[in-house]
Amino acid sequence: MGRPGWRVPPQPVASSTMPLVVQKYGGTSVGDAERMRAVADHVARTRRQGNDVVVVVSAMGKTTDDLLRLAGDVSSVQPPRELDMLLTAGERVSMAVLCMALAELDVEAMSFTGSQAGIITDTSHTRAKILEVRGDRLREALAQGRVPVVAGFQGVSTERDVTTLGRGGSDTTAVALAAALGADACEIYTDVTGVFSADPRIVPRARRLPRVSFEEMLDIAASGGRVLALRSVEFARNHQVPLHVRSSFTWEPGTWVDEEEPSMEQAVVTAVTHDTSEAKVTVVRVPDKPGLAARLFRALADAQINVDTIVQNTSVHGTTDISFTVPKTDLRNSLQVCRDLAGEIGAGEVAADDAIAKVSLVGAGMRSYPGISATMFQTLADRGINIEMISTSTIRITCVVRSDRVEEAVQALHAAFELDS
Amino acid sequence: MGRPGWRVPPQPVASSTMPLVVQKYGGTSVGDAERMRAVADHVARTRRQGNDVVVVVSAMGKTTDDLLRLAGDVSSVQPPRELDMLLTAGERVSMAVLCMALAELDVEAMSFTGSQAGIITDTSHTRAKILEVRGDRLREALAQGRVPVVAGFQGVSTERDVTTLGRGGSDTTAVALAAALGADACEIYTDVTGVFSADPRIVPRARRLPRVSFEEMLDIAASGGRVLALRSVEFARNHQVPLHVRSSFTWEPGTWVDEEEPSMEQAVVTAVTHDTSEAKVTVVRVPDKPGLAARLFRALADAQINVDTIVQNTSVHGTTDISFTVPKTDLRNSLQVCRDLAGEIGAGEVAADDAIAKVSLVGAGMRSYPGISATMFQTLADRGINIEMISTSTIRITCVVRSDRVEEAVQALHAAFELDS
Numbered sequence: 121m122g123r124p125g126w127r128v129p130p131q132p133v134a135s136s137t138m139p140l141v142v143q144k145y146g147g148t149s150v151g152d153a154e155r156m157r158a159v160a161d162h163v164a165r166t167r168r169q170g171n172d173v174v175v176v177v178s179a180m181g182k183t184t185d186d187l188l189r190l191a192g193d194v195s196s197v198q199p200p201r202e203l204d205m206l207l208t209a210g211e212r213v214s215m216a217v218l219c220m221a222l223a224e225l226d227v228e229a230m231s232f233t234g235s236q237a238g239i240i241t242d243t244s245h246t247r248a249k250i251l252e253v254r255g256d257r258l259r260e261a262l263a264q265g266r267v268p269v270v271a272g273f274q275g276v277s278t279e280r281d282v283t284t285l286g287r288g289g290s291d292t293t294a295v296a297l298a299a300a301l302g303a304d305a306c307e308i309y310t311d312v313t314g315v316f317s318a319d320p321r322i323v324p325r326a327r328r329l330p331r332v333s334f335e336e337m338l339d340i341a342a343s344g345g346r347v348l349a350l351r352s353v354e355f356a357r358n359h360q361v362p363l364h365v366r367s368s369f370t371w372e373p374g375t376w377v378d379e380e381e382p383s384m385e386q387a388v389v390t391a392v393t394h395d396t397s398e399a400k401v402t403v404v405r406v407p408d409k410p411g412l413a414a415r416l417f418r419a420l421a422d423a424q425i426n427v428d429t430i431v432q433n434t435s436v437h438g439t440t441d442i443s444f445t446v447p448k449t450d451l452r453n454s455l456q457v458c459r460d461l462a463g464e465i466g467a468g469e470v471a472a473d474d475a476i477a478k479v480s481l482v483g484a485g486m487r488s489y490p491g492i493s494a495t496m497f498q499t500l501a502d503r504g505i506n507i508e509m510i511s512t513s514t515i516r517i518t519c520v521v522r523s524d525r526v527e528e529a530v531q532a533l534h535a536a537f538e539l540d541s
Numbered sequence: 542m543g544r545p546g547w548r549v550p551p552q553p554v555a556s557s558t559m560p561l562v563v564q565k566y567g568g569t570s571v572g573d574a575e576r577m578r579a580v581a582d583h584v585a586r587t588r589r590q591g592n593d594v595v596v597v598v599s600a601m602g603k604t605t606d607d608l609l610r611l612a613g614d615v616s617s618v619q620p621p622r623e624l625d626m627l628l629t630a631g632e633r634v635s636m637a638v639l640c641m642a643l644a645e646l647d648v649e650a651m652s653f654t655g656s657q658a659g660i661i662t663d664t665s666h667t668r669a670k671i672l673e674v675r676g677d678r679l680r681e682a683l684a685q686g687r688v689p690v691v692a693g694f695q696g697v698s699t700e701r702d703v704t705t706l707g708r709g710g711s712d713t714t715a716v717a718l719a720a721a722l723g724a725d726a727c728e729i730y731t732d733v734t735g736v737f738s739a740d741p742r743i744v745p746r747a748r749r750l751p752r753v754s755f756e757e758m759l760d761i762a763a764s765g766g767r768v769l770a771l772r773s774v775e776f777a778r779n780h781q782v783p784l785h786v787r788s789s790f791t792w793e794p795g796t797w798v799d800e801e802e803p804s805m806e807q808a809v810v811t812a813v814t815h816d817t818s819e820a821k822v823t824v825v826r827v828p829d830k831p832g833l834a835a836r837l838f839r840a841l842a843d844a845q846i847n848v849d850t851i852v853q854n855t856s857v858h859g860t861t862d863i864s865f866t867v868p869k870t871d872l873r874n875s876l877q878v879c880r881d882l883a884g885e886i887g888a889g890e891v892a893a894d895d896a897i898a899k900v901s902l903v904g905a906g907m908r909s910y911p912g913i914s915a916t917m918f919q920t921l922a923d924r925g926i927n928i929e930m931i932s933t934s935t936i937r938i939t940c941v942v943r944s945d946r947v948e949e950a951v952q953a954l955h956a957a958f959e960l961d962s
Contacts, residue, residue, distance in 0.1 A: 191641055201652075205633060220623050
């Protein structure tokens with residue numbers, strides 16, 4: 121279990137043959153001066169254990185919120201280019217200060233902005249995509265025995281403007297650097313001790329998972345597990361970068377996210393996840409004609425709305441109801457789009473429901489075990505929890521239920537599939 | 542009086558023929574959200590009056606102090622490269638936020654870091670010198686009808702590292718850009734209304750000077766006038782950039798700093814300045830042999846100590862006393878250097894005195910008026926103020942007096958030379 125490969129004991133190896141680990145520290149991990157020093161200690165310790173280290177840092181604690189508040193106080197208009205310029209000040213502070221803390225421990229560190237680290241992005245301000253990582257300066261610093269400390273979340277566009285990567289950006293920076301530098305592992309330090317079989321605040325007996333596959337992690341992230349951003353997991357899978365999600369407060373080993381090993385005995389169900397951030401939209405009495413669903417979801421996509429679960433019932437009396445879920449933040453826009461279209465296509469009213477929640481089972485073993493969904497539905501039925509929508513992937517089953525019943529649903533499923541520790 | 546050349550009334554001129562003004566706003570000028578909006582208003586107004594504008598901003602209010610406090614909390618070791626990375630976060634915030642405020646006024650602004658603005662410096666972190674200004678991106682932005690908003694105080698070194706320009710750095714950025722872009726004027730906005738004939742807190746009847754020459758301004762800055770950094774005035778003089786020092790709180794015309802006009806009637810004395818930031822060091826009984834003074838001041842220079850006024854008395858009994866002033870912040874180092882050397886060269890003890898102050902008269906007319914120094918010394922003598930050291934340049938006379946008498950000395954001289962309004 122796990123990938124101990126790079127955690128070799130101290131030995132007199134040449135720099136070029138030392139294992140390389142990328143360590144990413146989120147905002148709470150570097151939230152204040154004391155946390156900064158704790159992180160520096162850990163980086164120094166990792167080096168003493170015989171590893172080369174590249175560090176990626178987020179902005180300290182609530183810095184980003186403070187900067188956004190300032191911007192809001194000054195102006196109601198916030199051009200995306202300037203928003204990026206503003207927000208990138210946050211990592212600048214944390215990386216410089218971390219380098220100082222490392223200097224005090226006699227570790228020669230060197231900070232790099234996204235631009236200096238060679239993170240080249242497209243020109244989509246506030247949600248840029250990484251196009252290329254030119255790691256020359258980082259490789260040079262490593263060859264000189266230094267610890268490069270890189271600003272997460274930011275890059276420089278092909279137009280030479282400062283960009284940010286949007287949600288989950290710092291994790292993506294870390295994974296991209298690990299891929300570009302051929303790192304042996306990418307450690308994501310956060311304020312939880314790993315990926316759990318369910319949210320421990322809801323299920324006290326939830327277990328930390330020592331290992332999950334990329335596929336499982338993708339479905340966990342997509343269905344409400346908040347530890348890693350979906351995007352960084354996709355990047356890690358595509359570039360075969362083993363991730364190690366762990367706590368910067370306990371420094372204990374956490375959860376490895378890695379390739380599925382065919383030889384391994386797979387748990388049927390790995391985790392129960394839930395998500396209360398979505399709302400449901402229903403367009404009723406949609407005429408049962410080809411192409412209408414396509415028009416609806418094309419219009420939503422054009423409005424940059426991320427539609428999640430979609431359910432369409434079998435047509436009766438020549439019309440059908442179409443339901444789907446969207447992030448609550450997109451609900452207003454979604455209703456607007458649907459109402460505009462409902463008139464055009466001769467559908468009935470458009471209903472919104474923001475008191476829903478999703479509960480999901482995720483597990484690579486599901487592929488070969490039939491009957492999981494039946495057990496899931498029965499478990500919920502036994503507790504009188506009504507299922508409003510169902511969607512499935514090869515390794516995930518998701519049910520939409522009333523949001524005030526979701527915690528009970530998670531607890532019941534966690535026990536039913538014998539995930540309790 | 543003044544240089545009204547660029548302040549033409551609104552007229553439909555092509556962008557390329559519009560006058561160009563560089564406006565620099567210091568930390569108090571952009572100290573909070575309300576001040577930011579006031580500055581944006583003024584930039585928009587300057588544009589409406591038919592000027593192209595390039596803005597240079599400092600970090601907001603106490604940002605720099607806050608960042609330094611954070612660094613001190615985290616680490617006692619602050620590598621200069623990382624200190625520069627840290628401090629440059631300050632301007633990044635103010636320039637982005639100012640661009641947002643301008644966007645709200647429908648002025649298309651675009652922020653530029655020192656690096657993006659093409660401010661190329663040497664590699665001396667925390668006190669870098671500008672080597673070159675590559676103004677291409679700013680020219681391009683101007684040609685597109687935009688207002689470039691540039692981070693003051695910062696640049697990028699020939700090694701591609703982020704640098705800061707040290708004290709007075711934002712003024713220097715503004716002057717350097719004005720020179721590189723061939724601006725018609727460089728406006729330095731601050732929290733005072735201009736350059737005064739004396740510090741108005743000490744001399745309530747001090748007058749705002751509508752115009753001073755570069756030479757006078759250099760001596761005013763060097764002798765304690767804190768409105769402009771010496772360095773930026775030197776840069777302006779060397780590149781013939783007319784400066785306009787004025788208030789961002791009243792927006793009234795302030796003081797023009799420009800070439801001396803030979804045709805002008807020159808005031809004999811322009812200003813009385815004072816400086817309480819220095820201390821006096823005396824090395825007593827220095828053997829009167831050639832080369833000893835040179836060794837002493839070479840040793841001080843090697844220790845990066847800025848020696849100001851130097852006085853050596855005529856030798857009696859084969860030894861002499863050498864006195865000089867240094868910034869109080871350098872006093873401890875200076876004593877160390879002098880005491881080490883005094884033993885080597887056979888001198889006596891080294892005495893320190895930090896209760897001194899300098900009072901100076903500055904005026905371009907002094908060159909042709911004899912007797913100014915006599916009047917100065919008599920004025921001080923009449924009030925029983927003892928003169929401890931004297932030094933002169935062609936347009937300045939400086940006396941070192943007890944620091945508790947300096948305000949009285951300034952008031953007396955301001956009245957004696959009929960500078961009161």
